[in-house]
Amino acid sequence: MTHAGHPLFSSITDLIAMLAPLTFSALANFPCLVHGIFNRHGGISPSPYDSLNISYGGDDDPRRVKENRELIRQSLGVDILVSGQQVHGSQVHVITGKPLTDLEITGCDAFITNVAGVALLIQQADCQAIMLFDPQRQVAANIHCGWRGSVNNIIAATIRVMAEEFATDPGHLLAAISPSLGPCCAEFINYEQELPGHFHPFQVKPNYFDFWAISRCQLQETGVKPTNIFTTAICTVCDPNWFSYRREKKTGRFCSVIGVRSEKSGF
Numbered sequence: 001m002t003h004a005g006h007p008l009f010s011s012i013t014d015l016i017a018m019l020a021p022l023t024f025s026a027l028a029n030f031p032c033l034v035h036g037i038f039n040r041h042g043g044i045s046p047s048p049y050d051s052l053n054i055s056y057g058g059d060d061d062p063r064r065v066k067e068n069r070e071l072i073r074q075s076l077g078v079d080i081l082v083s084g085q086q087v088h089g090s091q092v093h094v095i096t097g098k099p100l101t102d103l104e105i106t107g108c109d110a111f112i113t114n115v116a117g118v119a120l121l122i123q124q125a126d127c128q129a130i131m132l133f134d135p136q137r138q139v140a141a142n143i144h145c146g147w148r149g150s151v152n153n154i155i156a157a158t159i160r161v162m163a164e165e166f167a168t169d170p171g172h173l174l175a176a177i178s179p180s181l182g183p184c185c186a187e188f189i190n191y192e193q194e195l196p197g198h199f200h201p202f203q204v205k206p207n208y209f210d211f212w213a214i215s216r217c218q219l220q221e222t223g224v225k226p227t228n229i230f231t232t233a234i235c236t237v238c239d240p241n242w243f244s245y246r247r248e249k250k251t252g253r254f255c256s257v258i259g260v261r262s263e264k265s266g267f
């Protein structure tokens with residue numbers, strides 16, 4: 001698909017220039033690392049997927065999704081995007097060699113890599129992405145974590161694999177929690193059935209829970225230092241700049257991406 005049909009822009013360079021990914025200064029300090037959280041603006045998909053929808057899972061035209069992902073790839077300057085057909089499970093996938101093409105791996109919600117040019121993409125509409133970076137081992141990870149991921153503690157599962165495969169010391173890890181469902185909107189009417197008892201202290205008012213605090217707690221339980229955990233405090237239900245399943249039901253997905261910078265980019 002070309003950009004010929006777009007009413008305002010004629011080149012991919014124009015479109016990339018319109019993207020405004022959110023970044024964390026603590027992660028931006030590392031020249032070997034690339035990351036960004038892309039809101040719903042700046043893509044080419046029509047309503048209700050307007051406009052930077054990166055999910056093949058809805059009814060959006062896959063050619064448009066492919067083009068939106070291409071904008072993100074070029075914006076970040078990476079070669080390969082690895083994503084998952086996320087299932088709210090706790091499977092962790094390690095990428096140790098450079099794939100020839102983009103991958104969307106079935107049944108996985110967390111990804112780890114130390115391969116230059118490979119970036120890990122998490123698809124979201126209220127769920128958290130938790131981006132991790134080990135500056136000592138130069139290993140990046142990205143976790144899709146909705147409330148089921150919190151219940152499964154996919155955070156601990158991912159950090160355990162980083163320790164096993166790359167000798168990561170959690171005490172050195174940096175962690176960034178993306179825009180996602182905030183305590184203002186995280187109503188769980190059936191929480192007594194859905195959430196374990198040790199989550200109940202995170203109830204901020206009747207039936208509302210602070211899943212950002214739950215993630216910070218789970219990160220700290222593995223050994224991540226509180227001063228190395230960063231959040232945006234942006235609730236995707238409250239803020240219309242982000243896709244929100246709770247707000248819109250039929251909608252697109254935005255993405256958080258982290259990876260090791262491509263060697264050819266000169267860093």
Ligand SMILES: [Zn+2]
Nearest residue numbers: 184185235238
């Ligand atoms: Zn909210």
